[in-house]
Amino acid sequence: MAQNDLNKVPQLIIIGGSSGSLEATFAILSVLKPSFELPIVLILHRNNVADNGLVNLLSMKTHLQVKEADEKDQIEPGWLYIAPPDYHLLLETDGSISLDASEKVHYSRPSIDVSFETAAVAYGKDLYAILLSGANADGAQGLARIKENGGTVIVQDPKEAFVPYMPEKAMELITVDYVLDAANIAALLNELTS
Amino acid sequence: MIATENLENLLLEISIRYGYDFTQYSRASLQRRVASFVAKERIHNFAELRHRIMNDGHYFTLFVEEVTVNVTEMFRDANFYKALRSTVLPVLATYPFIRIWHAGCSTGEEVYSMAILLKEAGLLQKSLLYATDINQTVVEKARSGLFSMQTMQQNSENYIKAGGQGEFSAYYSANYNLARFDESLSSRMVFSTHNLVSDASFNEFQLILCRNVLIYFDKDLQNKVLETMDKSLDSLGFLALGSKESIRFSPIDKQYIQIDNKEKIWRKTI
Known part of the structure; x- marks a missing residue:
C-alpha cells in the first residue's frame, strides 16, 4: 500500500445486502486475515423473527466476534454487528449505535439506506461501504450520501451477484469506487490492515 | 440536512x-x-x-x-404477548383491581391488544388501561377506537400468532375503510397526553408497558424515565419494554428481576 494511503484506513466497514447476499457475506468474512480487526456493521434484509441463527452462522465464518446490535452499543474493533430484525440501525457521531422502529424504507426494516446515510454523516471519509446482491433499490441512495461525504463505496460485481438489481441500481445513481467480486472485496479489505 | x-x-x-x-x-x-x-x-x-x-x-x-415515531401494530411481537398471557395475567388476576399504564401509546394499537388479552382472560371488567403519549394527535386517534381496515389483515395474523383465543374480527365492525373497535374495550381505557421527559408519575400501576420509546433517548434520559416508571409501579408490579430495550446498567436494575429471559418483562422485587 502506498505511503500516502496510510491515513485512509477507515474506522468502520459497513455492508448491506438483500436476497442472495448471505453467500457473498460468508465468502468475504471467511477469508479475512486474523489480523483484520476493523469493526463491521452488517445490514441484511431478513424476516422479522428474532433468533440467534444468523449470529451463530456468521460466527462460524469469521474470527471477529459477532453480535446482534443492541441500542447504545459502542462500536469496538474486532466486532461484527448485525442489524436486529424489525429495527433500523443508525450510526451516531460518538461511535455508538442507535436503533429506531420508524417506518419501513424500501419495504425494509432494517433499511440499508438508513444505516448508510447515518454512517455517512458519522464517519465521513473514514468509512468503507459495500453493497451486495439484492432485488431491491435499498442502499443506492445511502451509497450516494457516503460518496458525498468522502467515504469509499464498493459494489459486488453484478455479474457475480445472485440478484444483480441492487448493485446495478447503485451504479446507475453514482460512480462507485470499486466493482468487485466477493473474493476481491475480501482482498481489498485485507489490504486495508496490512 | x-x-x-x-x-x-x-x-x-x-x-x-x-x-x-x-x-x-x-x-x-x-x-x-x-x-x-x-x-x-x-x-x-x-x-x-x-x-x-x-x-x-x-x-x-x-x-x-x-x-416522534408513531409506527405500531396490534400484537406486535407474538412471543411478547404470549409471555404476558402466560406469566403476567395470572398474577394480575389475583388483584381486586388492575391498573395498567401504556407509556408512549402512540395510535393505541397496543392498548387495544391488551384489552383483548384481558377480555379473553376474563379480567377486563376489573381493569383500567391508562394510555398516554407526548403527541396529542395520536392520543386523539387512539381514543377514537378507529383503525384503518388496511391494517386488519396484519393485525389478525399477529393476533393468531400471539395465541388469540377467538375470532379477531369479532372485536370490530367494518365501516367502509375503517374498523371501529368494540366499546366494551374502549370503555376500560383512559387517554391523556403525558410527556415522559418532563411529567411526573401519576398513579400506582401493577403493569407498565413502555415499548420502543427508550430507544430514542440518551442514557441519562432513559435512566430518568425508568425512575419515573419505577415510582409509578406497585411493589411486585411488572415493567415491559421493547425487544431491544433493557433496564440493565440503570439505577433501578437492582430492584427488578427479569421474569422471562427472552422477553423484556421485569418484576419489581420490593
Whole structure:
C-alpha cells in the first residue's frame, strides 16, 4: 500500500445486502486475515423473527466476534454487528449505535439506506461501504450520501451477484469506487490492515 | 440536512418556548426525522424552519407529530404477548383491581391488544388501561377506537400468532375503510397526553408497558424515565419494554428481576 494511503484506513466497514447476499457475506468474512480487526456493521434484509441463527452462522465464518446490535452499543474493533430484525440501525457521531422502529424504507426494516446515510454523516471519509446482491433499490441512495461525504463505496460485481438489481441500481445513481467480486472485496479489505 | 449546531440551538429554543425538551433524544434518529419534516414541508433553509416553529404553535404541534415515531401494530411481537398471557395475567388476576399504564401509546394499537388479552382472560371488567403519549394527535386517534381496515389483515395474523383465543374480527365492525373497535374495550381505557421527559408519575400501576420509546433517548434520559416508571409501579408490579430495550446498567436494575429471559418483562422485587 502506498505511503500516502496510510491515513485512509477507515474506522468502520459497513455492508448491506438483500436476497442472495448471505453467500457473498460468508465468502468475504471467511477469508479475512486474523489480523483484520476493523469493526463491521452488517445490514441484511431478513424476516422479522428474532433468533440467534444468523449470529451463530456468521460466527462460524469469521474470527471477529459477532453480535446482534443492541441500542447504545459502542462500536469496538474486532466486532461484527448485525442489524436486529424489525429495527433500523443508525450510526451516531460518538461511535455508538442507535436503533429506531420508524417506518419501513424500501419495504425494509432494517433499511440499508438508513444505516448508510447515518454512517455517512458519522464517519465521513473514514468509512468503507459495500453493497451486495439484492432485488431491491435499498442502499443506492445511502451509497450516494457516503460518496458525498468522502467515504469509499464498493459494489459486488453484478455479474457475480445472485440478484444483480441492487448493485446495478447503485451504479446507475453514482460512480462507485470499486466493482468487485466477493473474493476481491475480501482482498481489498485485507489490504486495508496490512 | 440541518447543521448539527443549528439543530442544537433549535432544540434549546423549543425547550424554552414550548416546554418540550428534545435535547436528550438520540441524535441520528432525530436528525433523520427533522430532515424528513423539512423535505415534506418544502422548507428551504434553517431560518425558515426556525421561524415557523417558534412563531406558530400549530406548526410546532405538526413538528412534534413528525419527529416522534408513531409506527405500531396490534400484537406486535407474538412471543411478547404470549409471555404476558402466560406469566403476567395470572398474577394480575389475583388483584381486586388492575391498573395498567401504556407509556408512549402512540395510535393505541397496543392498548387495544391488551384489552383483548384481558377480555379473553376474563379480567377486563376489573381493569383500567391508562394510555398516554407526548403527541396529542395520536392520543386523539387512539381514543377514537378507529383503525384503518388496511391494517386488519396484519393485525389478525399477529393476533393468531400471539395465541388469540377467538375470532379477531369479532372485536370490530367494518365501516367502509375503517374498523371501529368494540366499546366494551374502549370503555376500560383512559387517554391523556403525558410527556415522559418532563411529567411526573401519576398513579400506582401493577403493569407498565413502555415499548420502543427508550430507544430514542440518551442514557441519562432513559435512566430518568425508568425512575419515573419505577415510582409509578406497585411493589411486585411488572415493567415491559421493547425487544431491544433493557433496564440493565440503570439505577433501578437492582430492584427488578427479569421474569422471562427472552422477553423484556421485569418484576419489581420490593
